[in-house]
Amino acid sequence: MELRQLQYFVVVAEEGGFSRAAERLHIVQAAVSQQIARLERELGVILFDRTTRQVRLSSVGELLLPEARAVLAAAHRTRQVAVDIAAGKEGILRLGAIQGPGDRIHRLLNDLAAIAPTLQVRLHRLSVAERLASVRSGELDAAVVRALTEAPQLELLPVWSDPLFIALPIGHPLAAEPVLRVEQLAGLPLRLAPRDHNPPFHDLIVGIIREAGAEPLLGPPFTAIGSSTPSWTVFYQVGDLPPMPRVAIRPLAAPTLITSLAVPSGPPGPALRYLLQAIAGTDPL
Structure with a gap:
């Protein structure tokens, strides 16, 4: 069973005929008829009652139509989630965190939530050495660090300064x-x-x-x-x-005390780009 077969099934049911369904799908009528016939063979049922004048859903077709629509809706949601993850709007950002100073981290996360509300942020509170090692290994996407002036294999992006x-x-x-x-x-x-x-x-x-x-x-x-x-x-x-x-x-x-974001060298991933966008909106150094 293919998703396109379910799509053709739904369109034929909505349009009430193969020719109108073919027009809506921008394909030839023979292709629609062929795919519906294949779907019926695979399922072992008749989906449409066909006469020379009309095509209408069979009793089995009426029962299966909501299921077909549900499958197509789930497939659409899956594609959309994949697109959002690729864009960084959804997914998970794994961030090595520190305490404070003050409410800086909380404000940064609030700014990030405003930009990417469905992006999940998982904070990991580790020692400095563990944070940096986790970014290098890919276990973390980035880590907030204080007073660090160099980190081999990583880039340090200044975020804010504190007295x-x-x-x-x-x-x-x-x-x-x-x-x-x-x-x-x-x-x-x-x-x-x-x-x-x-x-x-x-x-x-x-x-x-x-x-x-x-x-x-x-x-x-x-x-x-x-x-x-x-x-x-x-x-x-x-x-x-x-x-x-x-x-x-x-x-x-x-x-002053400089707080930086330790990130892997090279172009940032989608979720990290949103974090950098949120940082760009914070108070300058």
Whole structure:
């Protein structure tokens, strides 16, 4: 059984004759008659009662007509879904995600939903190394990463930037400054989380201290904001900060934290193109 045979069956039933069906289908009448006869042989039934004056559905044909229409409708839906998937409007986008900062990710996903409302997004929260490896292997379509300046075999597309903040004891003289620079802090012990927790961010901070002409003076590992000891830490905001009466929070003059999208090299796939379109609509760097 072929879909075209079911199509011819439905058209003949709707037009009430082979000649009018042939005109509607833009084929010769003999081809319509031939395909209907084949369908009847394959099904082992008579679909039409034929006389010299008219062609009308048999009782069997009346029962099978709704089924034929359902099959043709399902085939049409299948083709349309395939077209939408190829265009990226439907399907699945597998995205390696991060937390925040703020509501950036949520706003990006809302923008994406407005562009491609039937595209499913599956977020995967993995370590930086796992995110990048998954994009390289094809397990993820893209991954959001912070502070990364290079990723072999991948392209890094800047998405947005966020300010960095300094936390230091409220009683320290530098707490009186409205904005701080790295060189002002170089003589204080720096408290960072262990490098293996977030290598790109750790390397970023250490790198900007060295660019300022100083060697990082690493203090105890950072575990939480708040300390009375003469030390400092640097962080990016991912949500509202709790009250910290003994801690001064000041913006860092430079640099900002760059968040990028790690994608495979080469032309993007359909779903990824919609994500890039949503990103293009977000606030510029």
